[in-house]
Amino acid sequence: MLLTPRPPAPRRRWLRAAVLTAASAGLVAAALPAADPLGIGDPLFPHLGNPGYDVLAYDIDLTYPGKNTEPLDAVTGIEAIATESLDRLNLDFTHGTVRSVRVNGAPAAYSTSGEDLVITPEERIERGDTLRISVTHTSDPSGPADTGGWVRTSDGLAMANQADAAHRVFPSNDHPADKAYFTFRVTAPSTLTAVANGLAVGRTEHGATTTWSYRTTHPMATELAQVSIGRSTVLHRTGPHGLPVRDVVPAADEKVLEPWLRKTPEQLEWMEGKIGPYPFENYGLVVADAETGFELETQTLSLFERRLFTDRRYPAWLVESVMVHELAHQWFGDSVSPRRWSDLWLNEGHASWYEALYADETAGKSLERRMKAAYGASDGWRAAGGPPAAPEPPSPGQKISLFRPVVYDGSALVFYALRQEIGTEAFEQLERRWVADHRDGTATTDDFAALAGEIAGRDLTAFFKAWLYGKKTPAMPGHPDWRSAPVTAAKPG
Structure with a gap:
């Protein structure tokens, strides 16, 4: 995610019991203690994600009614493997109405607790069992735009699920630590176009409506899901090595974009x-006529505000570097993907690094000057939002506040310092190894530090401890004259 430029809770095990009573019209679980919202222990989002299972695939069927203020009918299928024995399991889901739940083909009892959908199947789940969960529900695009999930555009909908809003759209294990394959089927009025992550695998017309199908060929975090519905044109071109590139744009804006x-x-x-090689099956932009306040790296199909390209106050070099920022996120x-949300600095810091490097190499916008300015502001950023790898939680009710300057240029500054410390050749080798070794997976800050030390041939523990966790910005290698401005303002409450 890049903001549009402007002119812990402990992990719990499920409680178990053996008695389940089910009624045909509304299944009710008995003998189990009251359901609790669970979480996988992420300090920044204590109730996000759920223990006890690993999702392999999502199959999401959405029916758009033609108005972006009305709920969509939906069926979300989940294939998973149980990683422990369970009497019930939790999914993250809110802002929709659940109509029925089935587990391995049989009706299951369900209730809600916080932002969790708590499911009690007819039979106890044993460790290693395959789970096939089907939830029939609605997906509601109404509500404030800054809560995430569905974004209402001038002619339809798009998705912006980062960091914890995918479960406002579909039931899921809504944490990037649990990536899975996705299939989308979107039914909409035939006057509209529906596009989603991955490759198109089918299109069926039903008179007044059309069903569009898409499938990813690489696993994806829930926060990166994208579905665009609107009066759109899909433009096709070819990238390096024959890579399919498709852009989804408002039909009226094709020429200007x-x-x-x-x-x-x-x-x-x-x-x-x-x-090194682009890691996915295709790429492109979805340009939304909406004011989100950010651009977003949804997998294979990055989300951009229309105004970034149409507002002439944005210089060309800036627009292009923002495009590279979201591309780098792929x-x-x-x-x-981050194993924990505190690993966010690896995402945003890298995207900001390549954004700045691109501006330096293609538009003469000095990388060193930008990093020196970041160094000057760094102590203030750390005071306001924590150090790069230990960010403070987002402000209550303002989840986007997690995306502070310290995770952008404040974290790109760490990469600049690392390149100064180990040399350009070793740094470039590290970058290539990092994306190759962890492709399609998740990784942590410790993983990155260990790989950097391996490639540098020496222990970098002290370097990373100071740069990633220190309250004050360390001295910049090679630039002893750089100074960070004193922090005088009180920290926001």
Whole structure:
């Protein structure tokens, strides 16, 4: 995620019991203690994710009624493997009405607790069992735009699920630590176009409506899911090595957006020259006529505000560097996803690094000058939001406040310091190894520090401890004259 530029709870085990009574019209669980919202222990989002199972695949069927203020009918299928024995299991889900739940084909009891859907199947689940869960529900796009999930555009909908809003759209294990394959089927009025992550695998017309089907060929975190529905044109072009590139744009804006969109293939070539092959099956932009306040790296189909490209107050070099920021995320954050949300600095810091490097190399916007300015502000950023790898939780009711300057240029500054510390050749080797070794997986800050030490051939523990967890910014290697401005203002309450 990049903000649009402007002119812990402990892990719990499920309690177990053997008695379940079920009624045909509304299944009710008996003999089990009251359901609790669970979580996997992420300090920044204590109730996000759920223990006890590993999701392998989602199959999401959405029916759009034609108005973006009305709920969509939906069926979410989940295939998972139980990692422990369970009498019931939790899914993250809120802001929708559940109509029925089935587990392995049989009706299951369900209730809600906090933002969790708590499911009690007819039979106890044993460790290693395959689970096939089907939830029939609604998906409600109403509500404040800043809560995430569905974004209402001028002609339909798009998704912006980062960091914890996918479960406002569909039931899920809503944490990037549990990535899975996705299939989407979207039924909408035939006057509209529906597009989702991955490759198109089918299109069926039913008179007044059309069903569009898409499937990912790489696992994806729930926060990166994207479905766009609207009066859109889908533009196709070819990237490096024959990579399919598709852009989804408002039909009326095709000509005005084309000068920007045709830059994507050369940006892909530039990124591949830095860190290696693009990691997914296709890429492109979805341009939404909506004011979100940010751009977002949804996997294979990055979300952009229309105004970034149409407001002439934004200089061309800035627009292009923002495009590269979201493209870089396809490697950093999407292919290699954070194990915990405190690993966010690896996503945003890397995307900001390549954004700045691209501006330096293609537009003469000095990387060193930008890093020196970041260094000057760094102590203030750390005081306001914590150090890069130990960010403070988002403000209550303002989840987007997690995305503070310290995770952008404050974290890119760490990469600049690391390059100064180990040398350009070792740094570039590290970057390529990182995305290759952890492709399609998740990784942690400790993983990155260990790989950096291996490639540098020496222990970098002290370096990373100071740069990632210190309250004050360490001295910049090679620039002893750089100074961070004194922190004088009181920390916001």
